Amino acid sequence: MIVDLPSTDTSAVNRKMVELRESAGAVALGRVLTLVISTEDGPGAESAIQAANDASREHPCRVLVLARGLRRAASRLDAQIRIGGDAGASEVIVLRMYGPLSDQGGSIIVPLLLPDAPIVAWWPGEPPVAPAEDPIGAVAGRRITDVSTTRSPSKTLARLGGRFRAGDTDLAWTRITSWRALLTAALDEPPHEDVTRVEVSGEADSASADLLAGWLASRLGVPVERTSAEVPGGGVGAVRLERASGAVELRRLDGKTSRLSQPGQPTRRVALPRRTVRECLAEELRRLDPDEIFREALENVPRNGSRRSSRAKVKS
Amino acid sequence: MSRPGSPTQTWTNPLRDARDKRLPRIAGPSGLVLFGVTGDLARKKLMPAIYDLANRGLLPPGFALVGFARRNWADEDFAEVVHDAVREHARTPFRSEVWDRLAEGLRFVQGTFDDDDAFDRLAATVTELDTERGTNGNHAFYLSIPPDAFPTVCKQLSRSGLADSTEDAWRRVVIEKPFGHDLHSARELNGIVNDVFPEDSVFRIDHYLGKETVQNLLALRFANELFEPIWNSHHVDHVQITMAEDIGVGGRAGYYDGIGAARDVIQNHLLQLLALTAMEEPLSFSPHDLREEKIKVLSATKLAEPMDETTARGQYAAGWQGSSEVKGLQQEEGFPSDSVTETYAAITCQVDTRRWAGVPFYLRTGKRLGRRVTEIAVVFKRAPHLPFDQTMTEELGQNALVVRVQPDEGVTLRFGSKVPGSGMEVRDVTMDFGYGTAFTEASPEAYERLLLDVLLGEPSLFPTNTEVELSWRILDPVIEKWHREGSPDAYAAGTWGPRSADELLSRTGRVWRRP
Numbered sequence: 164m165i166v167d168l169p170s171t172d173t174s175a176v177n178r179k180m181v182e183l184r185e186s187a188g189a190v191a192l193g194r195v196l197t198l199v200i201s202t203e204d205g206p207g208a209e210s211a212i213q214a215a216n217d218a219s220r221e222h223p224c225r226v227l228v229l230a231r232g233l234r235r236a237a238s239r240l241d242a243q244i245r246i247g248g249d250a251g252a253s254e255v256i257v258l259r260m261y262g263p264l265s266d267q268g269g270s271i272i273v274p275l276l277l278p279d280a281p282i283v284a285w286w287p288g289e290p291p292v293a294p295a296e297d298p299i300g301a302v303a304g305r306r307i308t309d310v311s312t313t314r315s316p317s318k319t320l321a322r323l324g325g326r327f328r329a330g331d332t333d334l335a336w337t338r339i340t341s342w343r344a345l346l347t348a349a350l351d352e353p354p355h356e357d358v359t360r361v362e363v364s365g366e367a368d369s370a371s372a373d374l375l376a377g378w379l380a381s382r383l384g385v386p387v388e389r390t391s392a393e394v395p396g397g398g399v400g401a402v403r404l405e406r407a408s409g410a411v412e413l414r415r416l417d418g419k420t421s422r423l424s425q426p427g428q429p430t431r432r433v434a435l436p437r438r439t440v441r442e443c444l445a446e447e448l449r450r451l452d453p454d455e456i457f458r459e460a461l462e463n464v465p466r467n468g469s470r471r472s473s474r475a476k477v478k479s
Numbered sequence: 480m481s482r483p484g485s486p487t488q489t490w491t492n493p494l495r496d497a498r499d500k501r502l503p504r505i506a507g508p509s510g511l512v513l514f515g516v517t518g519d520l521a522r523k524k525l526m527p528a529i530y531d532l533a534n535r536g537l538l539p540p541g542f543a544l545v546g547f548a549r550r551n552w553a554d555e556d557f558a559e560v561v562h563d564a565v566r567e568h569a570r571t572p573f574r575s576e577v578w579d580r581l582a583e584g585l586r587f588v589q590g591t592f593d594d595d596d597a598f599d600r601l602a603a604t605v606t607e608l609d610t611e612r613g614t615n616g617n618h619a620f621y622l623s624i625p626p627d628a629f630p631t632v633c634k635q636l637s638r639s640g641l642a643d644s645t646e647d648a649w650r651r652v653v654i655e656k657p658f659g660h661d662l663h664s665a666r667e668l669n670g671i672v673n674d675v676f677p678e679d680s681v682f683r684i685d686h687y688l689g690k691e692t693v694q695n696l697l698a699l700r701f702a703n704e705l706f707e708p709i710w711n712s713h714h715v716d717h718v719q720i721t722m723a724e725d726i727g728v729g730g731r732a733g734y735y736d737g738i739g740a741a742r743d744v745i746q747n748h749l750l751q752l753l754a755l756t757a758m759e760e761p762l763s764f765s766p767h768d769l770r771e772e773k774i775k776v777l778s779a780t781k782l783a784e785p786m787d788e789t790t791a792r793g794q795y796a797a798g799w800q801g802s803s804e805v806k807g808l809q810q811e812e813g814f815p816s817d818s819v820t821e822t823y824a825a826i827t828c829q830v831d832t833r834r835w836a837g838v839p840f841y842l843r844t845g846k847r848l849g850r851r852v853t854e855i856a857v858v859f860k861r862a863p864h865l866p867f868d869q870t871m872t873e874e875l876g877q878n879a880l881v882v883r884v885q886p887d888e889g890v891t892l893r894f895g896s897k898v899p900g901s902g903m904e905v906r907d908v909t910m911d912f913g914y915g916t917a918f919t920e921a922s923p924e925a926y927e928r929l930l931l932d933v934l935l936g937e938p939s940l941f942p943t944n945t946e947v948e949l950s951w952r953i954l955d956p957v958i959e960k961w962h963r964e965g966s967p968d969a970y971a972a973g974t975w976g977p978r979s980a981d982e983l984l985s986r987t988g989r990v991w992r993r994p
Contacts, residue, residue, distance in 0.1 A: 337501075340501050340502070341536050343501075343502060344502050344503050344505055344536060345505070345536075345540070346494060347492060347494040347495055347502055347505075348505040348507070348539065350492050350493070350494055351492055351507055352507065352508065353647070355490040358493075382496075383493055383494075384493075419574075419576035420576055420580075428508075428541075428613040428615075429610070429611060429612065429613045431540045431541045431612070431613065432580060432583075433540040433580060434533070434536070434574070434576045434577040434579075434580045436574065436576060436577075450500050452500075454501075455498050456496060456498055456499040456501075
């Protein structure tokens with residue numbers, strides 16, 4: 164069900180929510196968190212809502228979408244409430260803000276937050292300079308950015324890293340969870356030798372490759388070389404962990420499959436599909452505590468100086 | 480003692496960190512050998528669960544699944560059977576890239592259980608997989624077969640060397656209920672299995688224990704301040720543990736006739752639920768500590784006497800199951816028309832500890848009951864003093880905390896509330912927590928969790944030998960009594976059991992919850 168409330172205010176929205184709960188019984192109280200999506204109004208907003216709806220099947224939540232419209236217009240708030248089939252397992256409140264009001268997202272959400280439930284902020288597009296200092300980020304316990312959607316992911320990541328606060332996280336990090344899991348499992352197997360050198364190759368501006376290199380550097384304490392290579396579809400191309408008896412190598416073959424080779428084991432292909440925004444968001448919502456491993460990875464991202472371009476290209 | 484195959488104590492993987500909660504635990508290199516691939520369980524639960532695990536990226540690269548059956552199949556035929564099973568029953572969406580990788584590791588070995596040659600071929604296949612797929616000698620054998628075939632298969636596994644664990648390669652065996660049909664036969668069965676596999680390599684599957692709600696019972700009790708203080712005989716009046724099924728046992732005569740509801744369900748599922756409900760707080764959630772507590776509480780549990788008044792059994796007769804007309808047990812195909820097998824069983828247990836002294840635990844299960852439901856209801860005593868007069872609280876029942884195990888997993892709390900109006904009238908209301916609405920619709924199937932635990936060598940959700948034997952010790956007296964006493968009471972299909980079951984509770988002024 165979709166209810167439009169044009170040119171309205173937040174107390175009217177709240178009244179309508181209670182009314183809908185009483186009449187339709189549609190809005191349950193069992194929500195576990197409030198997800199605030201901060202975005203520019205437009206097609207991007209709708210795809211973010213879609214991803215949130217999908218993720219809500221795993222984490223029923225109240226989704227507040229702050230869509231910033233024309234700033235030159237007069238102050239106005241248009242609200243839309245979606246519940247039931249139009250909102251996955253969540254309830255979605257889209258708030259379109261115009262004029263001077265569009266910078267007041269921080270105060271607009273206050274009356275609409277669920278009592279006592281954790282607040283998660285998500286910027287599907289360009290993130291604020293310092294998410295934790297943003298008015299919306301400041302009330303949120305967890306702040307999700309997605310630097311891969313920005314013009315220069317690597318640089319944006321470095322910028323966010325400089326202003327990092329506990330509770331920050333980025334989908335570029337979430338996208339490499341499967342890579343990390345496979346590499347970790349590979350090292351579980353004997354021979355249990357020390358890794359002596361690491362190479363991570365990926366697109367030059369891939370923040371995920373940066374983070375993977377940073378993570379390996381922070382965990383292994385050995386030189387990590389971040390090389391750039393063309394990868395079909397972008398992102399991480401290959402990781403090579405060198406050890407005395409030979410190297411463990413995980414290399415992406417195409418968008419869905421990778422190849423794992425390690426000494427003493429047959430070379431195998433492994434399903435490694437690219438993760439969708441919906442999957443990443445669901446994983447983010449699963450853990451609401453500060454991600455210290457992410458912080459350590461972020462601090463250890465190899466700086467530009469240590470990068471070189473590699474001729475090795477990933478086959479498509 | 481470190482398990483074979485687990486990393487040695489001195490070496491820790493630098494990439495692992497307890498704080499890194501995103502990293503899933505992927506099973507190490509390993510394979511699964513499945514006996515009984517043509518069975519319902521294999522097709523509807525096990526094969527889909529294996530695919531779902533693969534789809535979630537939790538199976539090791541190079542995972543191998545070997546099927547063993549009498550059918551004259553090639554590897555491709557087996558692959559097709561698995562494919563169809565996955566397509567039809569898997570929980571997660573079908574992705575060809577995941578399936579292709581899984582399919583590379585599918586093998587089939589044709590043979591019967593008494594065929595030495597077939598097991599030698601199986602051994603050869605397993606060795607081949609170790610080099611081709613890198614399963615490194617780690618294999619689990621899932622015996623989805625009738626228990627009377629266990630001795631033969633175990634002997635064959637031992638003869639062909641398949642059962643031998645070494646320092647760096649494990650072999651494990653997974654068995655399904657029934658774990659015997661009384662204490663004596665359970666011991667015999669354990670003897671047969673333990674001759675070949677040491678106890679720490681034996682995984683007994685009770686799929687109820689893999690359910691999220693059952694694990695949540697531990698979180699509910701031990702992570703909250705709210706419930707534990709009243710979780711004792713001072714406040715609890717009695718506990719009802721119910722597992723009701725609406726289906727009959729038509730088509731399962733070979734297994735069910737002579738076994739009956741008590742052996743089929745109470746011995747394993749319900750007594751395990753009782754143990755989790757009644758046990759003391761474990762020192763930690765390690766498998767060892769959890770088992771210690773379950774064993775303690777099961778050792779303190781026995782049937783309440785006299786059994787004539789504390790037990791009831793029934794057998795369904797023809798009737799209307801909701802909107803369809805159904806046959807009685809004696810008319811079901813394969814059952815003798817004078818079958819005395821019970822399809823409904825209710826028992827009263829007492830737990831002789833300070834915490835539970837005087838609190839009866841009523842356990843009931845049945846086929847062709849009103850609807851399919853499994854739940855644990857903790858019913859509290861009435862408030863010691865009511866500052867209201869009788870008319871005000873006429874409709875107030877006892878407070879209850881109900882853990883709904885299936886379907887619609889969750890927790891219900893029932894308490895009194897004022898009816899709106901000028902007068903004071905108190906009536907029961909319920910407060911509901913739906914697992915599905917607060918968390919995940921996509922909660923993994925019990926078998927996924929359990930299969931992964933087998934591959935990881937993580938035994939906390941599997942009952943041990945001792946627990947199985949203790950359960951039989953509790954149940955044996957009533958089974959013997961029923962065996963002596965002829966036929967069970969009839970109840971119409973689609974109702975909540977025989978009248979004797981209602982009388983069982985009404986003797987002490989209690990009633991069964993209508994779940």
